[in-house]
Amino acid sequence: MTLSVRIIPCLDVTDGRVVKGVNFTDLVDAGDPVEMAALYNTEGADELTFLDISASVAGRETTLDVVRRTAEQVFIPLTVGGGIRSVEDVDRLLRAGADKVSINTSALARPQLIAEIADRFGSQVLVLSVDARRARTESGFEVTTHGGRQSAGVDALAWVEQACALGVGEILLNSMDADGTRAGYDIGMITAVRAVSKVPLIASGGAGSLEDFSAALDAGADALLAASVFHFGVHRIGDVKSYLGKHNYPVRGVAVR
Amino acid sequence: MIAILDYGSGNLRSAERAFATAGKEVVVTADRTVAVEAEGLVVPGVGAFAACMNGLNGVDGAAIVRERLAKERPTLGICIGMQIMFSHGTEHSDTAPHAGVGVWDGTVSQLAAPILPHMGWNTVEVDSDSILFKGIEAESFYFVHSYAAKSAVGKMQAWSTHGERFLAAVEDGYMSATQFHPEKSGAAGLALIKNWVGSL
Numbered sequence: 001m002t003l004s005v006r007i008i009p010c011l012d013v014t015d016g017r018v019v020k021g022v023n024f025t026d027l028v029d030a031g032d033p034v035e036m037a038a039l040y041n042t043e044g045a046d047e048l049t050f051l052d053i054s055a056s057v058a059g060r061e062t063t064l065d066v067v068r069r070t071a072e073q074v075f076i077p078l079t080v081g082g083g084i085r086s087v088e089d090v091d092r093l094l095r096a097g098a099d100k101v102s103i104n105t106s107a108l109a110r111p112q113l114i115a116e117i118a119d120r121f122g123s124q125v126l127v128l129s130v131d132a133r134r135a136r137t138e139s140g141f142e143v144t145t146h147g148g149r150q151s152a153g154v155d156a157l158a159w160v161e162q163a164c165a166l167g168v169g170e171i172l173l174n175s176m177d178a179d180g181t182r183a184g185y186d187i188g189m190i191t192a193v194r195a196v197s198k199v200p201l202i203a204s205g206g207a208g209s210l211e212d213f214s215a216a217l218d219a220g221a222d223a224l225l226a227a228s229v230f231h232f233g234v235h236r237i238g239d240v241k242s243y244l245g246k247h248n249y250p251v252r253g254v255a256v257r
Numbered sequence: 258m259i260a261i262l263d264y265g266s267g268n269l270r271s272a273e274r275a276f277a278t279a280g281k282e283v284v285v286t287a288d289r290t291v292a293v294e295a296e297g298l299v300v301p302g303v304g305a306f307a308a309c310m311n312g313l314n315g316v317d318g319a320a321i322v323r324e325r326l327a328k329e330r331p332t333l334g335i336c337i338g339m340q341i342m343f344s345h346g347t348e349h350s351d352t353a354p355h356a357g358v359g360v361w362d363g364t365v366s367q368l369a370a371p372i373l374p375h376m377g378w379n380t381v382e383v384d385s386d387s388i389l390f391k392g393i394e395a396e397s398f399y400f401v402h403s404y405a406a407k408s409a410v411g412k413m414q415a416w417s418t419h420g421e422r423f424l425a426a427v428e429d430g431y432m433s434a435t436q437f438h439p440e441k442s443g444a445a446g447l448a449l450i451k452n453w454v455g456s457l
Contacts, residue, residue, distance in 0.1 A: 001418035004378040004397060041443065046378055072274050077399060077441050097270040099401075099441060121267065122304040124374050124401045169374055200376045222372065252378040252397045 002250040006046035006223035007213075007237055008079075008202065009230045011036055014054045016062035034069045040230070041074045043237040046252060048074065049102070049225060052082030064096045071097025081129055081172075087116050094121065102127035102172055105145055108152050108159075111166055118167030127202070128168040132156040132189060133176040141189055148176030156189075157196050170200045172225065178206025182229065185216040194220030210235065210243040217249055258282045259454065260295035262321070265312035267303035272335070275440035278447050279454035287316045293324050297457045302337025306346035306365060306404065307355040309337045319358045322432075326360065331431050331457050336402060339427070339434035340365040348404050360432050361410040370420025373403040379437075381415040381425045388428060388456050389435070389449050390415060396445035398425070398437035405436055 012019050017031045037048050048070070052063040060083055067080055080093050081102030090101050107113050107128060117126050135142035141156035160171060173193050175186035185206045194201055203221035207213060207229050216224055229235050241251040259276050261269055263285045276299060277283045284291065292298055300322065302309050313319060322342070325332050334342050345354035346365040354364060368375060378397040383390045400417070407421065411429030416422055417436070426435040433453060439446035 001380055001382060001416070001422075003375065003400075003419055006377050068270070071268070071271050075271065075275050075440060075446060076443050077401075077438075094268045095270065097268055099268055099271070120304075122308075124376070124403075170376065198372055200372055200374070223377070 003222075004046065004250045004252040005217055005221075005244065006202075007044070007240055007251075008047045008049055008223055008225040009040045009045050009237065010049040010051060010204070010225050010227045012051050012053050012227070013063055013066060014052070015056075015059045016066055019053065033066050034073070037070045037074045037078075040237065041076055044241055044252070045076065045237055046223070047077040047079060049079045049081065051102075052080065054083070064092060067093060067096040067098050079127055081127070086113070087120050090117050090121060090125070094125065100125050100127050100170070102129040104129040104131065107163065108143065108145065108154065111162060114163055114166035114168055118169070123167045123169035123199075126168050127170045127172050128160070128163045129172045129174065130156060130160060130193075131174045131176050134186075134189075139192060141192060144176050148179065157192060160193055161196050164197050164199060168199060170202065171197055172202045172204055175205035179204075180228065181206055182208030182234070184208060184212040185219075185221075185224075187215055187219045190216055190219040190221050208234070210240060213240055214244060214247055214249060217244070258284060258295050259297045259299065259457075260292050261285045261299045261301065262292055262316065262318060263287045264316045264318055265303055265309070267301070269301060272299060272301055272440045275447060276450055276454070279451045281454055281457075289317055289321060292316075292321045293328075293330075296330070297454065298322075298325055298330070298332045300332060300334045300338035300342075302335060302339070302341060304337065306337065306340055306348040306357070307350070309341050310355060310357060313341060313358070322358055322360065326431050329431050331433070331453075333453055334432075334434035335440070336436060336438055339436050340402075340404060340406065342432065342434055343406055343410075346404065361406075361427070361429070363406050363408050363410055365404050365406050367404050368402075368420050368423060374401055375403065375419035376401050378442075379417050379419065379425075381417045383415040383426075384413045387413050387415065387426075389426060389433060389452050391452050393445050393448045393452075396442075396448075398435070398439065398442040398445060398449075400425075400437045402436060
């Protein structure tokens, strides 16, 4: 009776298509998020995350349709982030078939949004996405916006503590220094955030080698999110799980068919 | 026909589709007659215990459940939909516990665990005579909750552990319930749903 560590692939979606290159040779259409979600499910993903990077209202409507179609055929938890600014936005996504939503910039602009969403739907639907980097703040980590290009002027640990008090159910910690480098998760940052939070912690940014995944778990992560290593086929989800299982981390086997 | 009781916002679409895979017609409804008459009724649950009970009372849900049990019609509670079948819940309660539907005597209280919610895939320890878990006893299921019942009720129990041991599922004649989300537990969850639908 041990809770398994979760392996979560993340798909960036815009106007109904997955962006960032993908090289699954066994996909008919590598850019279809529903098809990719189904494939990751078959490969043993424990959850799925869609990040909506659409710039337009029409693009966001398309994302709702993607969520609907995914929820119709993939029966594992689905988190959707990107562009969520209100309780109504959350309601629309949940009704379309999302299980959780992740918020980032809108919560920084108005922290009370966290409490509003948690009060209406419960903390369990709410993931706080924190884009953080090393900086000369009190804790040594600061929150960034605009994909890590700008400082939000907020200390990362202070923000996590505030958000937990307001009612987030989970934290998605993205290292903007490590993101895309495949040089490993920022272990110091994971350790620091773990120490100030009692909700599940998802580590993101920097996954490269199989050892990187276990190092993040040792630092206190409960779940591991990765994008490019899965999309580009550097590792299959099954490879990560086999490696972790072999090293005595609790993992869920690929589901029965 | 299977009815999924709609008494608040949340993701009912997944539940609707998941139960439809078992081969029966599925309706999402707040209609009392439809809910009482359906071959099987699913009571999902979102949010906190008291908020969930308020939503349930808004559609006369407790009376629907009692009437179904009196008429020997199967009902399945999921997640908070399991918790509110107990007599009491302590979530967000500073003084006296909140009252539940009371199908089972017992109190739903917070798990003593360092990290909450209990979120993710966990295994269960199942009685050998389970209908729901037949053929999937060794599988993992998806949990998202901070509160749980910790004392045995009903004829069959499945247990899991997060910080402490808690009831992961109960089978008790026409009333069954799972603390985890079968509609989110992949192939194993669909198999459990099929087992329940097959028992109707």
